[in-house]
Amino acid sequence: MAREEVTKGTGEPPVQIHATREVNVTGNPVQFAGVLAGLLTYGQHRTRTNVQVSATRADDQATFCVTDDDDGIAADDKERVSTPSSACARTVATIPGGSGLGPAISRALAKGHNGTLRIEDPTPGGVLRAAAPLAQRAPD
Structure with a gap:
């Protein structure tokens, strides 16, 4: 799923993907692809040099992380960034x-x-981490 979203992009700035096997979530794959597309676009607009994407499976969870190398998101701004009206106003301006x-x-x-x-805020950069239940694999 993550590889498909990365290949839809322009390649600038570069996006590197780290996934050892297929990771799919329960629910509508097209809608969840929208989660990844939104995070990738945000990371690409904010990064200085490249974006890292990882897809992992653990227990019953799929986790997708998009990491950029900008200055990160201030603690006071984390909730605001996830609220449409205030996020939109600041982003359009910056x-x-x-x-x-x-x-x-x-x-x-x-x-x-x-x-x-x-x-999340590693130093340097920022991480947007999306998690959802793993899709159950069909029996062999």
């Missing part, structure tokens, strides 16, 4: 071509899939 809706839409779609979206 990120050319951005609507600011990526994280807000991604959070709503993740919740619709019984998942979560968290904003």
Whole structure:
């Protein structure tokens, strides 16, 4: 799923993906692809050099992380970034071509899939981490 979304992009800035096997979530794959698309676009607008994407499976959860190398998101701004009206106003003013809706839409779609979206701050950069229940594999 993550590889498909990365290949839809323009390639600038570069996106590197780290996934050892297929990771799919329960629910509508097209809608959850929207979660990844929103996070990728946000990361690409914010990064200085490249974006890292990882897809992992653990227990019954799928986790997708989009990491950029910008200055991160201030603790006071984390909730605001995930709220459409305030995120939109700030992003339109500071990120050319951005609507600011990526994280807000991604959070709503993740919740619709019984998942979560968290904003984390490694140093340097920022991480948007989406998690949702893994799709059950069909018996062999």
